[in-house]
Amino acid sequence: MKNIILIGFMGVGKGSVAREMVKQADVVAIDTDDIIESMENRTIKKIFATEGEKYFRDIEAKVAKWLEKSVEDTLISTGGGFYKVKNLKKIGTVVFLDSPFDKIYERIINHPKAQNKLKKRPLFQDIDKARELYEERYPQYKNVADITIDVTDKSVEKIVKEILKKVKL
Template identity: 70%
Template sequence: MKNIILIGFMGVGKGSVAREIVKLSDLVALDTDDIIESMENRTIKKIFAQEGEEYFRALERKVALWLQKEVKGTLISTGGGFFKVPNLSKIGTVVYLSAPFETIYNRILAHPNAEKKLRKRPLFQDIEKARKLYDERSVLYKKAADIVIDVSDKDIPEVAKEILKKAK
């Protein structure tokens, strides 16, 4: 069975959708950022601060190779930049969760743990830089995806059901 890979901008809801899919199916979920934090025994934020983005991207490529070789029939949620790994399409069916930047940002701000959610995302520290990054990536996400799902006006269970229907 093929893996399902969730890609999209940070804060779009990949982790929340993954948890819902696990509830609705027999799939097991992995999160690439969680794997990297476990490998390094430190947070993504600390990895960025101490080693820089290039080091982090190298860790993503290492995880991507492992996923391609060792992981099957699994739901994989990814960090916002993971879609750039060269073997993405070999890992599984790529599902892009799409929403306008303002929608993503407003959802994060409306979350009860908004401050923590913003702190956890090093690339979201400067809102204008984040917006520029979103503009650059949104076209690339679409290009990398097998399936595009606009999550703007949908709740998490609705998105999860749509993914399960389209990706199997």
């Protein structure tokens, strides 16, 4: 099995889907944002605040190179902008979790830990800018994806079943 890479806009549910896939498919899962926070010994929010987005994207590129060379048979959950790394297709099969912006925002604000969810997403601090970013990224997500899964109003269990049908595990 090649790696499976989950991409999509921040808050679409990549982490939740990864955790459920671990249960259903007995796969190992890693998260690129968690790797970056471990490498930097600070949160994504602090990295953005002190170093800026370019610095963060440079770290993502380093993580992508490491994934390509060192990781196999793994489910990789990514940050919202990870799809831009140059070697994405060399890392594995790219699965785009697709949902309209308003549904993503609704999912976040209706979450029991909504304040934490919003706080840890630096690019979601201004809703209009977040929507603009979504509209800019959406066609790019579709373009790089090998598989697109519509996650709108579906349970995490159903999303995982759809992914497992389309990806040879």
